[in-house]
Amino acid sequence: MTTTTIEPKPMTTDEPLILTETDGHVAIIRINRPKVLNALNPALMTMMAEQMEAYDRDDDIYVIVLAGSERAFAAGADIADMAEQSTISMYKRDQFATWERIKKIKKPIVAAVSGFALGGGCELMMHCDVIICSETAQIGQPEINLGVMPGAGGTQRLTRAVGKALAMDVILTGRFLSAQEALDHGLVSRVVPPEHFFTEAMQVAKEMAKKGPIALRLAKEGVLKAHEMSLSEGLEYERKLFYTLFATEDQKEGMRAFVEKRKPEFKGK
Numbered sequence: 001m002t003t004t005t006i007e008p009k010p011m012t013t014d015e016p017l018i019l020t021e022t023d024g025h026v027a028i029i030r031i032n033r034p035k036v037l038n039a040l041n042p043a044l045m046t047m048m049a050e051q052m053e054a055y056d057r058d059d060d061i062y063v064i065v066l067a068g069s070e071r072a073f074a075a076g077a078d079i080a081d082m083a084e085q086s087t088i089s090m091y092k093r094d095q096f097a098t099w100e101r102i103k104k105i106k107k108p109i110v111a112a113v114s115g116f117a118l119g120g121g122c123e124l125m126m127h128c129d130v131i132i133c134s135e136t137a138q139i140g141q142p143e144i145n146l147g148v149m150p151g152a153g154g155t156q157r158l159t160r161a162v163g164k165a166l167a168m169d170v171i172l173t174g175r176f177l178s179a180q181e182a183l184d185h186g187l188v189s190r191v192v193p194p195e196h197f198f199t200e201a202m203q204v205a206k207e208m209a210k211k212g213p214i215a216l217r218l219a220k221e222g223v224l225k226a227h228e229m230s231l232s233e234g235l236e237y238e239r240k241l242f243y244t245l246f247a248t249e250d251q252k253e254g255m256r257a258f259v260e261k262r263k264p265e266f267k268g269k
């Protein structure tokens with residue numbers, strides 16, 4: 001019997017795991033492991049969480065865009081990195097803590113998805129708020145082919161998005177959904193031709209960045225609560241968020257601008 005040891009692909013210091021830039025009030029994070037179809041290793045996930053938290057604290061940033069490449073948003077967690085892990089080593093690494101940090105980002109995140117969004121890549125996509133998808137996207141949770149199952153929210157978020165029957169189909173067979181299927185079942189927000197997926201995501205982010213940043217954050221919080229609360233609790237929660245916005249200057253500005261028939265100038269105050 002031959003034993004194969006699988007080593008994670010070496011990282012060189014001249015290849016940053018993520019690339020970042022800003023455009024006005026929009027921050028862009030690009031996943032950058034093209035040789036392995038943007039497979040997500042712990043170092044990359046930690047860096048992404050740190051960067052998102054930094055943008056979440058930055059008053060000049062209103063919206064975050066998360067993108068991969070045209071070929072792959074992310075083809076999943078790094079299989080080579082996980083292959084020889086044990087229950088105890090996975091437990092000790094506690095990678096879920098990093099994903100929890102991404103879940104807690106308050107500003108809206110727009111995903112620009114093209115090519116593969118698989119396993120952890122699909123789960124990362126589902127952590128985002130608005131999902132702009134190329135016609136070429138292939139979306140799935142193929143962990144079943146590796147002898148495991150989704151671990152970063154796939155069984156929960158996919159089921160809530162597309163319903164039990166389709167979630168079971170995708171998770172138990174490992175098949176990929178096309179972009180159109182994902183759109184038809186409410187998993188993604190918009191589907192556009194491949195050459196436009198990033199520019200469309202930027203346009204959506206810039207449109208959102210014209211709004212009041214506090215209202216954006218609280219509206220995101222309200223929608224996310226819909227997955228966690230009963231209807232009456234959620235409605236009560238929404239009402240409190242709504243009242244809170246009347247303590248902001250942006251509410252006065254937004255409503256006065258409407259009455260005065262001019263464009264509002266929101267300040268995030």
Ligand code: DAK
Binds near residue numbers: 037077123143
């Ligand atoms: N990990 C590592 N390397 C990957 C990869 C992945 N997920 N996906 C692709 N690659 C690498 C390939 O090994 C190949 O490397 P070389 O052979 O060139 O060195 C390179 O990317 C190009 O891939 P292919 O040659 O396979 O390209 P094809 O176009 O033929 O196929 C494919 C593309 C996406 C259909 C295929 O690469 C594929 O099936 N990839 C694996 C997809 C998959 O099973 N994804 C789910 C992984 S499990 C957790 C959080 C999350 C998770 C787990 C824990 N915690 C918080 C603890 C999530 C788990 C997963 O995502």
